[in-house]
Amino acid sequence: MSDSTGTVFDKLDYARRVLRTEATALEVVAGRLDDGFGRVADELFACRGRVAVIGVGKSADVGQKIVGTFNSTGTRAYTLDATRAVHGDLGSVHPDDVALLLSHSGESEELIRLLGPLKKLASSLVAITSSAGSTLGRAAVAAVVYGPIKEACPLALAPSSSTTVMLALGDALAFTLLEQRQFTADEFAKFHPAGSLGRKLAVVSECMRYGAELRIAAQTDTVREVFAKVRHTGRRTGAIMLVDAGGRLAGLFTDSDLARLFENREDRLLDAPIANVMTHAPVVIGPHARVSVALDVLKARKFSELPVVDEGGKPVGMLDITDLIGLDPLAGGAESRPTLRVVERKSA
Incomplete structure (x- = not known):
């Protein structure tokens, strides 16, 4: 395949550039982490109930993976669909639960509608977002703010680097909590009884x-x-x-x-x-x-x-x-x- 100038498109080189763009985003975010990460981790560690992870679109997909990692490493969690939440699923939130909201912009309409109800229903509200000054960033008790990053998508439209960053931050939180709890391999094994790993x-x-x-x-x-x-x-x-x-x-x-x-x-x-x-x-x-x-x-x-x-x-x-x-x-x-x-x- 070649473009209008006759230059052959190098798929392998392009794929490497995508990966390096996302890897660079992770390195940049690692350097930006501040006390907000520690405060979010503290809120989650102190949670007496479960962590309700809430996102919209691709953030919701990332949230499902974060929930899986949380559950397998000693932090009880569940996903809450933002759209269904405003139509009755907020009933799943217990007063001991902590709500963890995911939004790159911090202005997702579906999430913003939940802020008021969640503050009344959950024990705490924390977030992962790119903007501390966003509606979500200001409403959260604590937030992991990763700042502006370059998306790997050539159109700068499809979430790519941002979802990779959000996913990695979820891992960082899960494993930080694992260390705080001194979660052991024996405990991990209890949650993985099936298959080759089990x-x-x-x-x-x-x-x-x-x-x-x-x-x-x-x-x-x-x-x-x-x-x-x-x-x-x-x-x-x-x-x-x-x-x-x-x-x-x-x-x-x-x-x-x-x-x-x-x-x-x-x-x-x-x-x-x-x-x-x-x-x-x-x-x-x-x-x-x-x-x-x-x-x-x-x-x-x-x-x-x-x-x-x-x-x-x-x-x-x-x-x-x-x-x-x-x-x-x-x-x-x-x-x-x-x-x-x-x-x-x-x-x-």
């Missing part, structure tokens, strides 16, 4: 096999006796956990270990104590560790099974790689991960 955030006890699904035997039994005795129902795991006289995990014997005995023509060992051929002191994990940590171990050590033991070293479960297929370890530093008891596997 599984990674889950603890081992939620995913491990347990009870009748486990194969447990005494280390003093022979290999033949172990396989004759150990019977189970449900999902089959390819590892048998061997315990000492006190019931503590002493070793692991897998189907691969059994196959190796036959391959090496060591049939005589079938009638010897399984302790002679088991893997001593296997790598284990606790039931309260995160599944992401277990995935790291299984991947790094190329294991198929990972025994789960309690504080006394007694087996309480088994993690099987087939139950975790499709999950990748969570990114993050080791300092954020639970402690894992790891012992090198050694052959007898």
Whole structure:
């Protein structure tokens, strides 16, 4: 495609300019932040009810995302449609709620109509807007004012840089409140029980096999006796956990270990104590560790099974790689991960 002068339109270069325009807007706004941001954060932190996020048009769309981020990080929130609000939906606002209004101009007619009623219904009214002198900026108890910015839209009509800025400010508020509340990964996991993310955030006890699904035997039994005795129902795991006289995990014997005995023509060992051929002191994990940590171990050590033991070293479960297929370890530093008891596997 070329313009009237015959110059070829470089789509990739243009896309980069759009992104850089919006990135520049974020950098400019970051430098403009003042005490207004802190006051808005304080109002939201002190909220005893929920945060009602209200916007019009594209601001309303941004508001939905902000609400999602708030809810997942410990700040209870909901969206309120400005048009529906003046026709009865204001009834959803509780006296303990804080209203957070979003408007680039601060003069959106639909929002301005709500200012009076909201001041009577909500405990506080705060805003995100570009203009401190706007009707919204003056009416709010506190406001995040980001000032004039250049829209990425070539017509300077479609909200672009302004919505990006508003979205980022919502994230900044949400994560500031998260830090103030000392919101933890465990709390975050409570709000994300489904899907791949939920599984990674889950603890081992939620995913491990347990009870009748486990194969447990005494280390003093022979290999033949172990396989004759150990019977189970449900999902089959390819590892048998061997315990000492006190019931503590002493070793692991897998189907691969059994196959190796036959391959090496060591049939005589079938009638010897399984302790002679088991893997001593296997790598284990606790039931309260995160599944992401277990995935790291299984991947790094190329294991198929990972025994789960309690504080006394007694087996309480088994993690099987087939139950975790499709999950990748969570990114993050080791300092954020639970402690894992790891012992090198050694052959007898």
